[in-house]
Amino acid sequence: MKTLIRTFILFFCITGLVSCYAGIPLKSGKSENNQTYEVSYLFEHDGVKVYRFLDLGNYVYFTTRGDVTSIKNDSTEERTITIYKDSIPNR
Secondary structure: OHHHHHHHHHHHHHHHHHHHOOOOOOOOOOOOOOOOOOOEEEEEEOOEEEEEEEEOOEEEEEEOOOOEEEEEOOOOOOOEEEEOHHHOOOO
């Protein structure tokens, strides 16, 4: 009985690990904008492209380098949050 349970657990572990390496993309083809967020290409500088979209009154800017900045679109209060890809620790 113990051998059967161990075999069953081993089977599920191997199946789980193999499924992680399937390499099948969720979607193939040209990427599209999300219908609720219209992403706009702004400019390119030193090979880094800058994009922007509006999220609940906040303009969110992001780059192909991985940096993200969110700016509150309100004249009464200003809030800017910048996240640099290099500052995020690797796990």
